[in-house]
Amino acid sequence: MLFSKDNKKKHNYKYENKSKSSLFDKDTVLFVSKKTGKTHIFRIPSFIPLLIILLTSTLITISATMTVIYINMKRDALELEHIRDESLGLKSEVEALHSKMRNIQSTVNQVTYYSEKIRKVTTRTDDRKGGASRKTSEQNQNQDFNQNGIGPLTKEEFEISNKVTGLKYESLELKSLFDLAQESQLKSSKQLEELKKFLVEAQKAALKLQSIPDIAPVRGRLTSSFGWRISPFGGPGRIHFGVDIAARIGTPIYATANGTVLRVNRSEDYGKFVELIHEKKMVTRYAHTSAIYVKEGAKVKKGDVIGAVGNTGHSTGSHVHYEIEMNGKKQDPENFIVLW
Template sequence: MAKKTYTVMVVSDHHSPVKRYQIQKSFLVQVGVGVLLLAGMGLGGTMHYFRVAQDAAENRILREENLTLRGQLKSVRERIEHIGSTLDRVERFDQKLRAITLLSDPQRNLAMGPTETEPGTTAPTTDTQFTQLATSETPNALMGRLDRLSAEATRQEQSLQELQAYFQDQKSLLASTPSLWPARGWVTSDFGSRLDPYTADRVMHAGLDIAAPHGKEVFAPSDGTVVFAGLEGGYGNVLVIDHGYGIKTRYGHLAKMLVKAGDKVKRGSLIAAVGNTGRSTGPHLHYEVRVNGIPQNPRKFILEE
């Protein structure tokens, strides 16, 4: 069977003869297939180029983000180290404060770790607790450390709240401690056993007798509430102030009382005047300090000279 052919005639503009070329159909098909293959390869190469270019751009962005994340991760590690070191210092300071203030006393039911290491053991260091961070540490490991730091911070917060409550209580106790002389004069009879000026018998004197001119000011030695103001047998005119914490003070033989039951007084407040009422041999102030009802030597509370 004869192969199909195509005739191509080339006509020149000049008087040259017409040229004829016969091309087989199979050749044209091969040429067409070749052109299509080349076009496909060109298109594929172009697409591959753009894909590679896009991947390169994305890789560059990823590298930059990776560098940024590494920097942020380093910053997080440094912050964890700093927080861990701070918490360790706070814990050591907390233990010292508790040792000083005896907050580790079991009767207070407050939890506290030992301030000193037991024989044969070593105290944990900052590195072993929080700040020993490997450069290859994973985000999950960092999150675990952050969780432990958060738990430690919560525990320290509770501990410091206990200390705050203790110091607030101590502040209130100091404000309630009768630390001032209630009147200016001279002590004619001290706390303890003495001869009764009326009977000459040896008896217990439960306070201080402070001699002073009639009408001399009497001041509250600390904050408190007046719980009694009136006559009481041999004490004459008497004031009793409750300072809290089981502490009460008593002022006898007063000429006049400037406060009444229920009044709040502050340290240094004017409350009465020295007198000679009741069983008294002369103008003076009888001053007592009682703790839970038991007479105490007032001198051990007075901080003034």
């Protein structure tokens, strides 16, 4: 087939255009080397960009998901740590509260102990005991109490504890309980101190009481009082300077107060008698005895058996004649005796 020159040119132009069109019908990348000046053509399949976009979207989605998961896990971890700290704080508070309760219980135990001692000191008891010789052996019943409580108990101690446990008194979860316990501790401690002081005073008073002749020298029946009376042996009346207490011969005669044996003697009127001297030069006299168990100069305590009822001297029957003398002046024993 013959073509004219013009037709030939047109045909070549179409072919070149067609070749160029077929050359770029796929994604083509042209690369021109700066060194060689050559042009390199890279043909990329049409699905590759789509795949890249898909992979990029997937990676972005995975990255975002992981970021959300990490944030949630971090938040949960912080919440768990906060809960743990709160749990440790509550545990520390409970331990401190238990320690305070132990201290309060210890104080209450001491209050009970001192209350019992005060009760014993202030309770009026009969010091007269049976037997020819009364020995007194008081045992020391002091008990050891744990007064060294552990754990932070006061506001100041909680401030110290803050260095270790992070506790602060103002931010305590159980602050109301601590305030109540602290108030109870202060009240019981104050009561304890008052009881201790009162016990000291009670013991001093009890010690003084031991020197006061306030018990009857014998368990018996009052047959004659202090004052003017008709003589049982006839003749004019006269003042009776003591009291007579009738009892069987041999009945114990007790020292009516702490003192020292001043005199052991015998006279026509008193028969066998014994005199004790007490504080402030007070003298007690026990007459008509059948036996005397103490010697001059001996120390005696209230309730000690010093003799036995008899019928010696001017007596119409077995009894004890009991006198009290202060600064040389006879006193009515009934004004002193509170326990017959």
